[in-house]
Amino acid sequence: MGHRRYWIFVFMFLLATINYVDRIVLSVSSTPIAQEFGIDKVQLGYLFSSFLWLYVVCLVPMGMIVDKLGTRTVNAAGIGLWSIATALTGLATGFGMLIGTRVLMGVGESTTYPASGRVIREWIPLKERALFAAIFNGGAYFGPAIGGLVLAWLVSAVGWRTTFLICAAIGFVWLLAWMIWFRKPEEVSWLTDEERAFILRERNGSAKNTAPDGHSIGLRGLLSSSSMLGLMVTQGCAVYTQYFFLTWLPNYLQTERGMSLLKSGALMSLPFLGAVVLTVLLGKLSDSLLTEESARAGGRRRLGALLLLMGSVILLTPLVENVYLILVLITLALGGVASAVALNIAMIGDLLRTPADSGRATGLLILGGNIFGILAPIVTGYVVQSTGSFNMAFVVAGALLAFGALTVFLVVRTPIGPSESDATLSVRTA
Template sequence: MGAHREKRRIQPASVSWDGNAAKTGDDVTYRRGWIALLIFTVVIINYIDRIALSVAAKPIVAEYGFSPVQMGYLFSGFLWTYVVCLVPLGLLVERIGIKRMVGGGIAIWSTATALTAAASGFVSILAARLVMGASEATTFPACGGAIRQWFPERERGFVTTLFNGGSSAGPAVGAILTAALVSSFDWRTAFVVLGAIGFVWLIAWLIWYGTPEEARWLSEAERTKILTERDGTGVATTKSPPPSSLGYLLSQRSVWGLVLTQACLVYTAYLFLTWLPTYLQSTRELSTMNTGYLTAIPYLCTVMLGVTIARISDRVLSSKDVQAGRRRNFIAAMAILAMLILLAPHVDGLFQLLGVLTLVLTGATTGSGLNFTLASDLLRNPRDVSRVVAITSFGGNFFGLISPIITGYVVAGTGGYTWAFRIAAVLLFCGCLFTLSLTRRPIEPQHA
């Protein structure tokens, strides 16, 4: 990131974000909580824009007559460019900087979301989704670096899962908001409004974000706490070795463990993100508005459960456990929990079904969030975090890309969702094995 010029910043209110605040005075301020809030909400917006097409699918299909296979391609379209751009943009974070990377990304994808309203058919909708996907690829690598930069080691599990929890909160908010806009106006108006929301967030980001070293609104005590505890050493760290090369990182066994685990978890997460509204409509004969409400329930519950589980992992694991990568045990448990997806086709009651879907989503999304935290735990060079998060996201989102397409073909070929859920369960079991067997070694810097 290099040297930074001092900039005057608007100072956020000094509020307490956890139960430890105000016990000893100035040394326990938690103003870094504003950074956690910013990165949590950017992921919410990211996923609102992703799920919008799924919620608005019914009127779009009615207008254009798209088949399930065509909708599968549209649902996954943003992931094509997202996957292609993840690693290149992750490698650029160190050069361009977190602030500009995230800000530029949300400006472009919000514009693409709004322009979806001007689409005239399959090709133009797909084009808007492709642009959206490419620009959304900035979020996870850059924000992963921000978490490593801003938060002490023992807070990373909670903050990373909160950050990743935006991938559950976003669909929940997006399902209700998009359904309300479509029901009250039309699907085109919905996309314009959703695009505008991103620009409101961008203003806040440009005002408040900076590094801990340059943030004028931090107390000196909190700044010292961040710098001394973010690497688990008890010593202030402002310099690190140069980032490792892509080839070196790909030669590390633990990196492949992270990638393969993420792939297996994200397959299920994207099956739900893209097909859950359509699944509920087709199997329960729900209206667009009711589909929005019922899609939101599992996602909202998942946020609360996921944050609680992450908090427990931070509390239970000692610094030695974190450095040894024992967070993998929590990830394996989440993969097993998500295998309850096998029960979904056999549950008759709607609310019992929502309970099962909630547990499945909690396992898949919390597991993927903890997997990002595990990457940070295993890395000995903080400047490698953005790169490894990008590589891990690539693996996850490649499987996320094929998930809605495979599901579309399976639904079209079998007339139901049972085999789609069985495929997901097999991958979840594989993910459990990958995290337990392949993430046992720390990832040392290439350059000492």
């Protein structure tokens, strides 16, 4: 049959990687930027958070646009816009312009996750969904890992401004490849007929469990689902910790642990690389353990709850002095968070009965995550400035992970949307 469809895994992994490289470059560069513009800890927290301000507003509209225009067009426009914004950040003349370019970057980056939800329904057989989601979301951790190693060296070697311009150029290279090779599986020329038939046959699982492709329950229908709401809250608890580390870990290592820019960048990469390995392995495990019936009944929630509990080990961080042991705890936390986020994305595909809502449902999931994500850099800035330490910031993140584990296990149990028989009786609401 062949496995040429795995090129879609590569495309989306690289998209997430570039997405997060362009986010982490500000964190890696934060010390020289703060020195150049006289930015304090609270201002730095707002700067870290700024790209999320319009990002969260745009997520659901972008999901609706993806469902209307398709992933090829929307992903192309998104990475083009955020690459321009990244280049403009490198040309910033002050704190206000830095905020403005990061807000613009957030608009562009809001396309990525809703588009991935549509890619899952168009390209990925049900039994490969958790693996795809794990590989795709692994890019969100591989990007910071590369950022820790390469971007820290670039900032030291050529300065933070040139580093932003290099990151922007990489985005345009991906955009060119995407426009040349990506289409729906029905349209691409590089699939064999046998593999194309396999994808079209297996991408929805059993036809009886899925409403017709053209039917949509709309935002009201999605938000009336307890499973949808539970996944949004769970995603928020996980993403808070993700953004806490994504934005503040370099500064924590540099200011509280007294490390140089290069050393902090190298050590920061280790937990993120560990998270990539863990999320791919656990995603593959999730696919292998579940039948189609158990997946559609929310069976992935059990592993998701365990992974979030594993992440809550960062509650122990204030009790540990050895920086390398702290990095082990952070690696376990990030691995648990990354894997749980990937399973949440897969569960949208498992539980959603209406393929026409794939983009907006994923948009809602990411919205739930990033409402908490907006708060993480800001709350951490205030906590660190008021207490003079990162200890309480670790406690807040760990407690949220424990709450997220409880939420996904108890709430995410029922399908999202009607069955096929119910769908024929419903009125289209969006």
